[in-house]
Amino acid sequence: MMKLFGNKVDHPLADDAEVQRVLKDLPAQEASVALESAAAWYESLMATTEFRPERRLELLLQIDEAVLPHTRRLARDYLVTPRQTRAHEFRLWHVNHNYWTRLAAAYEDTLSRCRADEKVAAAIKPQIALLCARCLNACGGRLKWQQFRYGPITGELWTSAGEAWLEAVRAQVTDMRVNLFGSATTTPEAEYLRILILYSSSPDNLLPVEIEVAERLIAHLLPNFSLTDLARPENVYWVDAAKPLPPTRLARIPEITPTLRFYGTGSALDALGKLRANIESRGALPGEINFGAQYSPRLVMQVIDHLAACWSPKPPMRHHERRRIKSRMTVVGRLDAICLHLIGQGDDEGERAESWVVEDVSQGGIGAQVSLVGKDWLRVGSLVAMQPEGGSNWLVGIVRRFSRESEAIGIVGIETLSKNPTGHIADSQGLPTPVVLLDPPQEGGEVRVTLSIAAWEEQKPLLVDVGGHFWRLAPGTLVETGAGHVIGTCRAKRAS
Numbered sequence: 001m002m003k004l005f006g007n008k009v010d011h012p013l014a015d016d017a018e019v020q021r022v023l024k025d026l027p028a029q030e031a032s033v034a035l036e037s038a039a040a041w042y043e044s045l046m047a048t049t050e051f052r053p054e055r056r057l058e059l060l061l062q063i064d065e066a067v068l069p070h071t072r073r074l075a076r077d078y079l080v081t082p083r084q085t086r087a088h089e090f091r092l093w094h095v096n097h098n099y100w101t102r103l104a105a106a107y108e109d110t111l112s113r114c115r116a117d118e119k120v121a122a123a124i125k126p127q128i129a130l131l132c133a134r135c136l137n138a139c140g141g142r143l144k145w146q147q148f149r150y151g152p153i154t155g156e157l158w159t160s161a162g163e164a165w166l167e168a169v170r171a172q173v174t175d176m177r178v179n180l181f182g183s184a185t186t187t188p189e190a191e192y193l194r195i196l197i198l199y200s201s202s203p204d205n206l207l208p209v210e211i212e213v214a215e216r217l218i219a220h221l222l223p224n225f226s227l228t229d230l231a232r233p234e235n236v237y238w239v240d241a242a243k244p245l246p247p248t249r250l251a252r253i254p255e256i257t258p259t260l261r262f263y264g265t266g267s268a269l270d271a272l273g274k275l276r277a278n279i280e281s282r283g284a285l286p287g288e289i290n291f292g293a294q295y296s297p298r299l300v301m302q303v304i305d306h307l308a309a310c311w312s313p314k315p316p317m318r319h320h321e322r323r324r325i326k327s328r329m330t331v332v333g334r335l336d337a338i339c340l341h342l343i344g345q346g347d348d349e350g351e352r353a354e355s356w357v358v359e360d361v362s363q364g365g366i367g368a369q370v371s372l373v374g375k376d377w378l379r380v381g382s383l384v385a386m387q388p389e390g391g392s393n394w395l396v397g398i399v400r401r402f403s404r405e406s407e408a409i410g411i412v413g414i415e416t417l418s419k420n421p422t423g424h425i426a427d428s429q430g431l432p433t434p435v436v437l438l439d440p441p442q443e444g445g446e447v448r449v450t451l452s453i454a455a456w457e458e459q460k461p462l463l464v465d466v467g468g469h470f471w472r473l474a475p476g477t478l479v480e481t482g483a484g485h486v487i488g489t490c491r492a493k494r495a496s
Contacts, residue, residue, distance in 0.1 A: 009050040013041070013059055023066050031070040031077075032092070035099040038067045042106035053113065053123040057131060060106050064134065068181055071099065071141070076293050078148070079209045086376040093149060100141035107135035108160050111167050129173035129188060133180055135164040136191035143195055144215060148208040150380070151404040153199070155244025162241030165192040166259060193225050194218060196247045196263065200237050201310045204403045206303070207380050207483075213295060213303045217272075220289045224268035227261045235262035236313055265311040272311070276304045327358045329368070330387040333377050335452060335485045338385040339434035342394055342423025356412075358388075365397065365415045372410045378402065381483040383436075383450060384414060385421070396421040396436060396450070398482060417487075418448070426473075427463040428455060435462060441471045441492035449473060449490050456486045463495060470495040 012018050022041070026034045041063050045056055078092045110131060114121040124131060139161040146153055168174045168188035177185045197218050203211045228235060231253060239247040242259035254260060279285060279297050291300070330353045332341045341353065360367040366386065372378070382399045401413030418438035426435045433455045438448035441464075449462070462473040473490035480487045 009048070011044065011048050011050065013045070014051070019059065019062075023062055026063065026066040027069065029070075031074050032095045034067050034070045035074065035095050038063050039099050039102040042102045046106055046109045053110070053120040054127070057110055057124060057127055060110065061130070061134065064103060064138075065181060067099075071096065072292065075212070079212055080293050090376070093145065097142070097145040097149075100138055100145055104135065104138035104142050104160060107131060107138055108164065111135060111164060114167070125171070128171045129168065129176040130178045130180075132164050132168040132171075132173065132188040133178050133186055133191050136161055136188060136195065137180060137186075139164065140191060140195045140198070143198065144211065147198070147203040147211050149404065150204055150402045150410070152406055153246065158239075158246055159244045161192060161195055162239075162243070162259070165189070166241050189227060190222050192241075193222060193227065193263065196237070196239055197222075197225060200247050200249075201307055202401075205380065205401050206306065209295070210299070210303050210306070212293075213291060213300055214307060216289060216291050217275075217300075217303065217307060221268045221271055224266045224271055225263055226266060227263050229261060231262055232264070234266070234313065235264035237264065238262045265313075269308060269311055272304055272308050276301055276308075279304075323362065324360050325358060328355050328389045329358050329366070330354070330389075331356045331368075331370075332385045333375075333382060335383055335436070335450065336434050338383060338396065339423035339425070339436055341385055342421060342436060343425070353387075359411075365400070365413060367411070367413050369405075370410050370412055372404065372408055375410070377483070378410070378412070379483050381481075383482055383485050386414070393419070394421060395419055396438060398480075398487075417450075422466065424464045424466070426451075428457075429460055431455075433462065435464065437464070437466070438487070441466055441473070443492065443494055445492055446476065446489045447473065447492045448479070448487060449475075450485055450487050453481065453484065453486050456488055462490065 013022065026038060029037065042060065045051070045059060051059070074092060074096055078089065078096065110124070114124050114128070139157060143153065143157060143161075146157075165174070165188060174189040175187050177187055180186045180191075194215070198211075198215055201214055201218070203214065206214060231238075231250070236250050237247050238250055238254050238260060239245070240254065240257055240260050242257065247263075248254070250262070275286070279301055283297060285291065285295070285297055285300060332338050332353050354370075357369040358366055359369055370378070378399065380399055380402050384397055384399065386395045386397060387393070388395075395416055396418045397414040397416045399412050400415045402410060404410050420440065422437045422440075424435050424437065426433045433451060435455075436450040438450060439446075441447045451462075456475065456478065458475045461475065464471050464473060472493045472495045474493070476489045476491055478486060478488045
């Protein structure tokens with residue numbers, strides 16, 4: 001059929017009144033609904049070729065800005081809202097991850113059109129620095145949400161981010177400052193570095209909330225980092241922007257290409273040390289850093305220590321030699337189930353044990369491959385009980401590293417906490433409380449105890465029957481908070 005109006009764009013957003021309605025409605029919608037709506041608009045804009053390039057980009061930028069407060073609110077809800085069901089948590093994750101993936105794809109599509117058509121490139125040229133920065137910022141959001149579930153991180157993400165940065169290089173705008181959102185200024189290179197440094201900082205060893213804190217610290221310290229084509233000793237990481245590869249430590253010189261870049265910590269380590277000293281002396285977080293939520297100084301200092309180890313010119317060394325093996329071990333997760341298995345009631349009342357494939361062992365821990373089907377509890381900080389194949393003794397450990405090879409297969413690194421743990425139902429002032437003792441109690445000595453977060457109260461001693469003898473365990477130092485449990489030290493005394 002012949003079009004009567006050849007210049008008419010067949011898309012809802014071709015009408016200015018509809019655009020204004022959408023931009024007004026998105027901020028007023030419920031956050032997750034708004035992000036789903038925005039993601040659908042991005043896809044529809046990618047699917048049409050009738051918009052002028054500069055108008056398509058303008059619409060992308062406007063919708064991106066309209067839902068920005070929603071992205072921040074949902075991220076805060078995902079990270080700090082207590083007592084979420086697993087289904088609700090996954091729903092939050094899926095909405096956010098899908099949003100950032102669609103947004104990054106829309107900006108990347110615009111850049112691809114620029115490379116393919118000189119007329120499009122000319123139309124977009126005044127906005128090219130902002131486009132590259134927004135594209136890289138969206139890639140960073142996508143990476144962070146993938147890291148919240150520990151991957152998998154595909155090569156396609158590194159290609160997308162690399163191409164956005166290379167486009168800024170070709171346009172000679174890598175260092176051009178742009179207003180990313182409101183008054184916040186950045187450069188395409190800073191946004192690229194933010195992605196590279198976060199990945200280089202071993203987020204697979206951090207809890208999601210710690211990943212968020214790490215990203216905020218990295219953003220604050222970005223002026224201390226820079227990309228260079230020089231392989232200097234202080235530039236301990238490299239990345240090839242044209243290849244689908246993540247940034248890598250400079251253990252050896254990579255293949256030299258025009259798109260190869262190096263980066264080091266510059267003065268970031270010194271700045272990180274001063275920041276930690278400031279927080280420790282004041283007992284409070286500095287006001288000049290926007291953490292996005294209220295976090296304890298202790299949590300932030302733990303993340304600072306982690307970043308310092310990752311950014312050191314010398315990589316963190318293993319305390320114990322790792323040996324490659326292939327065997328199986330029986331594993332139980334979650335504190336209550338672990339306690340019942342150690343007591344000997346696990347087969348009757350506890351959660352069913354699983355079989356994991358051990359890939360390497362050391363004196364201090366175990367590396368294993370695990371099926372992720374039904375493992376909604378598994379994350380960095382999860383407590384596990386392990387029984388090596390052919391053995392009768394149980395070990396207790398904590399997951400320190402977690403990454404997904406695919407949606408179905410994960411790789412975990414487990415630190416062994418105890419080789420002779422015991423499970424007990426303790427008396428906490430009349431309340432039965434599952435506990436795991438990581439050490440045998442000795443009169444007047446300290447014993448490490450694992451129990452639920454809610455059960456740890458400094459003023460409430462625990463009464464525990466160990467081998468027919470009652471011990472009173474007085475809570476002392478809280479050592480670590482994990483995924484649904486705490487580890488603390490208690491002073492042991494025989495009960496009369």
